[in-house]
Amino acid sequence: MTIExxxxxxxxxxxxxxxxxxxxxxxSLSEIMHQLWSGRIIIAVSFVIGxxxxxxxxxxxxxxxxxxxxxxxxxxxxxxxNSNAGGALGLIAGLxxxxxxxxxxxxxxxxxxxxxxxxxxxxxxxAMSCRVFAGDCDQQTHQWRKRKGMRAWFNGMxxxxxxxxxxxxxxxSTELAQYxxxxxxVTIDKANQLVKLDYQSxxxxxxxxxLSRLVQTTNDYIKSQDRAVTRQYVGYLTAQTAxxxxxxxxxxxxxxLLQQERKLMLTEVDIPYAASxxxxxxVMPVNTALKTIAIYGILGLIVGGLIAxxxxxxxxxxxxxxx
Amino acid sequence: VIAALANRRVNxxxxxxxxxxxxxxxxxxxxxxxxxVFLGYPIVIFNALLLLTINRLxxxxxxxxxxxxxxxxxxxxxxYAATPIKAIASQVIGISLMSVYYFSxxxxxxxxxxxxxxxxxxxxxxxxxxxILYFPFQRFxxxxxxxxxxSIFIEPAFxxxxxxxxxxxxxxxxxRTRRYGWDLLVFGLTYVLADSALGFIGLGLVAVFIATSxxxxxxxxxxxxxGVIAFAALTLASSNFRTRLIDTFFAVSSSDISKSNLxxxxxxxxxxxxxxxxxxxPFLGVGIGGYQYQYQxxxxxxxxxxxxxxxxxxxxxxxxxxFLRTTAELGIVxxxxxxxxxxxxxxxxxxxxxxxxxxxxxFFIIRMGRYGAYFSLxxxxxxxxxxxxxxxxxxxxxxxxxxPGIDQ
Numbered sequence: 001m002t003i004e005x006x007x008x009x010x011x012x013x014x015x016x017x018x019x020x021x022x023x024x025x026x027x028s029l030s031e032i033m034h035q036l037w038s039g040r041i042i043i044a045v046s047f048v049i050g051x052x053x054x055x056x057x058x059x060x061x062x063x064x065x066x067x068x069x070x071x072x073x074x075x076x077x078x079x080x081x082n083s084n085a086g087g088a089l090g091l092i093a094g095l096x097x098x099x100x101x102x103x104x105x106x107x108x109x110x111x112x113x114x115x116x117x118x119x120x121x122x123x124x125x126x127a128m129s130c131r132v133f134a135g136d137c138d139q140q141t142h143q144w145r146k147r148k149g150m151r152a153w154f155n156g157m158x159x160x161x162x163x164x165x166x167x168x169x170x171x172x173s174t175e176l177a178q179y180x181x182x183x184x185x186v187t188i189d190k191a192n193q194l195v196k197l198d199y200q201s202x203x204x205x206x207x208x209x210x211l212s213r214l215v216q217t218t219n220d221y222i223k224s225q226d227r228a229v230t231r232q233y234v235g236y237l238t239a240q241t242a243x244x245x246x247x248x249x250x251x252x253x254x255x256x257l258l259q260q261e262r263k264l265m266l267t268e269v270d271i272p273y274a275a276s277x278x279x280x281x282x283v284m285p286v287n288t289a290l291k292t293i294a295i296y297g298i299l300g301l302i303v304g305g306l307i308a309x310x311x312x313x314x315x316x317x318x319x320x321x322x323x
Numbered sequence: 324v325i326a327a328l329a330n331r332r333v334n335x336x337x338x339x340x341x342x343x344x345x346x347x348x349x350x351x352x353x354x355x356x357x358x359x360v361f362l363g364y365p366i367v368i369f370n371a372l373l374l375l376t377i378n379r380l381x382x383x384x385x386x387x388x389x390x391x392x393x394x395x396x397x398x399x400x401x402x403y404a405a406t407p408i409k410a411i412a413s414q415v416i417g418i419s420l421m422s423v424y425y426f427s428x429x430x431x432x433x434x435x436x437x438x439x440x441x442x443x444x445x446x447x448x449x450x451x452x453x454x455i456l457y458f459p460f461q462r463f464x465x466x467x468x469x470x471x472x473x474s475i476f477i478e479p480a481f482x483x484x485x486x487x488x489x490x491x492x493x494x495x496x497x498x499r500t501r502r503y504g505w506d507l508l509v510f511g512l513t514y515v516l517a518d519s520a521l522g523f524i525g526l527g528l529v530a531v532f533i534a535t536s537x538x539x540x541x542x543x544x545x546x547x548x549x550g551v552i553a554f555a556a557l558t559l560a561s562s563n564f565r566t567r568l569i570d571t572f573f574a575v576s577s578s579d580i581s582k583s584n585l586x587x588x589x590x591x592x593x594x595x596x597x598x599x600x601x602x603x604x605p606f607l608g609v610g611i612g613g614y615q616y617q618y619q620x621x622x623x624x625x626x627x628x629x630x631x632x633x634x635x636x637x638x639x640x641x642x643x644x645x646f647l648r649t650t651a652e653l654g655i656v657x658x659x660x661x662x663x664x665x666x667x668x669x670x671x672x673x674x675x676x677x678x679x680x681x682x683x684x685x686f687f688i689i690r691m692g693r694y695g696a697y698f699s700l701x702x703x704x705x706x707x708x709x710x711x712x713x714x715x716x717x718x719x720x721x722x723x724x725x726x727p728g729i730d731q
Contacts, residue, residue: 026383029380030378
């Protein structure tokens with residue numbers, strides 16, 4: 001088959017000028033392909049180096065596991081949420097002329113997952129900071145080791161420059177809360193309210209335990225908060241009932257007291273309070289080796305390509321200058 | 324036969340020209356792999372490789388810079404909006420391929436811009452005639468709606484997108500030379516049979532652009548009155564147009580889209596998602612290709628929507644409009660670039676340049692208003708025509724400035 005390339009030239013004078021200018025400032029992709037082909041050995045070497053580095057990186061980073069939990073709003077949480085809106089608290093708020101916006105328990109739960117208060121409890125009960133930042137903490141004695149290395153030195157120097165406190169001391173609960181915020185991925189399905197928590201770790205048992213403890217502790221935290229507030233309401237309403245003399249007022253206070261006592265009872269039963277676990281924690285291995293090798297391989301190709309084109313351009317400019 | 328084919332002389336330029344124009348009409352979706360894959364993509368890829376082998380594939384330095392800028396901007400946006408890099412990569416690759424290909428074809432061909440418009444309009448006319456012939460048999464096929472003309476496309480809206488520039492072109496030529504009168508009537512009939520609100524608005528825009536560049540003030544005023552009468556008549560005559568108009572009005576005024584038709588729901592639900600996304604990321608957007616993730620995040624906020632509508636995720640990938648999509652994905656910069664491009668390249672004078680502008684501008688407004696794909700097959704072909712038309716006009720103005728006494 002013969003290919004004719006004729007009839008590619010533009011016709012009208014304006015077209016000619018515009019197209020000529022356009023093409024003058026254009027880059028021929030065929031030319032670039034030619035340059036890449038000329039530098040194919042550089043590209044191949046660069047690609048092999050990239051692949052080798054990818055294999056090394058996958059080898060040294062070790063195995064990864066992901067723990068997953070699926071959560072739903074607990075039954076008690078929805079009941080409480082509704083009763084809050086139109087119930088006793090709403091009535092008291094209404095009597096005082098204020099409006100009380102009620103936040104659903106499940107929303108509170110999701111916000112509290114990465115709160116410092118929950119992190120503090122995790123730290124106290126399970127020494128979680130020491131286990132999460134295992135490289136900086138002795139797992140037997142739970143004593144923090146002095147941080148060494150380039151990163152610690154650099155962070156220390158930057159903090160000193162800015163007049164900030166020394167950053168390489170023991171990890172705090174706030175740091176654990178920040179770690180949870182970054183490491184635990186929360187995915188909310190708006191259609192069915194299902195929430196999925198993902199957490200990756202090199203240790204599969206620890207990943208599952210970490211997620212379980214986190215969910216349990218956050219549930220307990222929300223429950224204890226509610227219990228404390230409801231107890232105060234019950235105490236207040238009991239005192240008011242004792243002093244009320246008007247029958248109608250006394251009846252109203254009795255109703256409110258009854259509602260608050262029901263709420264208090266719910267906080268003392270050992271059931272999922274804000275979030276109930278639908279599934280998990282399930283632990284699955286995460287194989288990132290192929291992805292890592294592919295990324296480094298592609299990076300190698302790009303770097304090799306840039307070197308090949310750059311070398312060609314440099315040689316052309318040098319030739320031009322000599323001429 | 325093989326020997327005959329092997330010995331046949333193939334004119335590459337002719338093949339590239341005809342296959343390029345044919346590819347514009349191959350907007351039939353054959354797969355969805357993160358992006359919509361259309362029937363014409365293999366042709367474009369093959370032709371691009373062919374141009375590469377014969378050293379006819381070019382990218383202007385500013386073109387490369389614009390794509391690189393878009394990619395870098397999107398990567399920065401994605402950092403704040405958690406848009407996956409693969410979403411950005413697929414869009415950037417698609418835009419690069421399509422834009423480089425169509426610009427290369429148009430700049431390396433011997434065809435003038437008018438020749439390209441003529442050839443494209445002839446193909447369009449063929450598609451329109453096929454649409455009329457196929458219309459009585461549509462009900463027997465399972466492809467697209469049965470009672471509205473859609474020719475070779477899945478829906479009438481695509482037919483409108485792909486043929487509107489041809490109508491604009493023929494209308495402009497007819498006013499000057501009285502050619503293509505019958506062709507225009509055939510197109511008119513297909514638009515009536517397509518019964519598409521977009522089509523009617525498109526025809527209105529074609530008329531408006533012709534009027535503004537040709538008529539005096541009083542004639543333009545008279546035309547505007549005629550336009551209002553035509554609009555009222557259309558509202559009465561077309562139940563499809565009326566439904567969309569009324570549904571949109573009530574949905575907007577009552578802030579309730581739960582009772583609207585699918586088309587109105589598509590536009591308004593995507594407008595809601597865009598608005599929420601814009602509030603979260605007004606300056607950087609979420610990065611090119613990130614709209615679908617915002618859609619999944621926000622669409623659940625709308626209450627009372629029929630489950631069927633939510634299940635089919637109407638326009639989840641393209642936001643139903645390029646104006647909406649760029650606002651969500653590139654922040655305030657996106658619509659500014661689009662409107663700036665349309666406005667700047669519309670600044671032409673002289674019959675030859677106005678004819679192309681008047682044919683393409685209504686298409687861009689309709690296409691960008693109701694379809695948000697970045698690299699559907701026709702877009703960069705018309706973008707290249709529109710831009711080169713402006714560049715040729717600027718070049719002719721410079722030449723006339725250097726030759727005193729010649730009025731452009």
